[in-house]
Amino acid sequence: MSDRLAFGAAVEELSMAFERRTSLCRPFLRVLPVTGAAISTLGPPFGTETVCASDADAARIDELQFDLGEGPCWDAMTTRRPVLTADLRTASPRWPLFREALGTSQVGSLFAFPLSLGSLNIGAVDLYSRTVGTLTDAQVEDATTLSGICARQVIRRTLADLPSHGVVDGEAGDGFSRREVHQATGMVLAQLGVTAADALLIINGFAFARGRSVREVAADIVARRIDFAGEWSDPSESPPESL
Known part of the structure; x- marks a missing residue:
């Protein structure tokens, strides 16, 4: 091969x-x-x-x-x-x-x-x-x-492995929360040029890292209080450190 x-x-x-x-x-x-x-x-x-x-x-x-x-x-x-x-x-x-x-x-x-x-x-x-x-x-x-x-x-x-994985704020049936998460996913996708799956993964990871719900983070993204474009850093863009 x-x-x-x-x-x-x-x-x-x-x-x-x-x-x-x-x-x-x-x-x-x-x-x-x-x-x-x-x-x-x-x-x-x-x-x-x-x-x-x-x-x-x-x-x-x-x-x-x-x-x-x-x-x-x-x-x-x-x-x-x-x-x-x-x-x-x-x-x-x-x-x-x-x-x-x-x-x-x-x-x-x-x-x-x-x-x-x-x-x-x-x-x-x-x-x-x-x-x-x-x-x-x-x-x-x-x-x-x-x-x-x-x-x-x-x-x-x-x-x-989280008990609440896949549930937004414990309200899986809340149509508005789902729409807000979808909207936030689209905004992150546009900000970072990543796939929709990666955009949603970033939102979930960001929420987990800060002890917040996905819905809260999504609301902040939609309101432009969180802009991932300003925080994005691709480690592949930096040269390796050789010792």
Whole structure:
């Protein structure tokens, strides 16, 4: 299978991961020259936890960063840029506690990509390799694209686990509230140039992140008290940070 066909298959697999309840990590491993992957949420409102890990070493890399509060995943989320560490052992003296805690672990290179959607910071994707080396520009672009799809999947899984998911303000039969949400969805779609599904997902995630109902957020969007165009930032537009 050619590289582009393999990437297309990975995109399709990741895009359907919520419906099929399949691994979020596996598509990254299909197309990138890495040993393992871990996907995590970092801090409020989604909590700090490993959503998916391809192996025990990937899970440990995540766990150490959680415990120590430092590491490439935190930097990727904070800066909204990929963090590329070609040789973890000889990199600049960043994350001293994290690097010391890794000890003799077989981690040669480590790459972190932010998970974000609109103004929401969700977490990060950690990719590690037992060998030293970096990613090509094309591979960074592919990983960034997959991370954007993954961010949507993580939010969908989080919202699906909420008891009130799919109910607007507890009033599913309120026709006005549904029309307002549809109108707000159309406005977000126009502001950001995203699909209708992504626009609704952004509204739901924004409401969840702020402890508000979808109807309240929709009303603010329609009244132009919330304008996502002013908050939108695409992490793929920023160059990766290489160490």
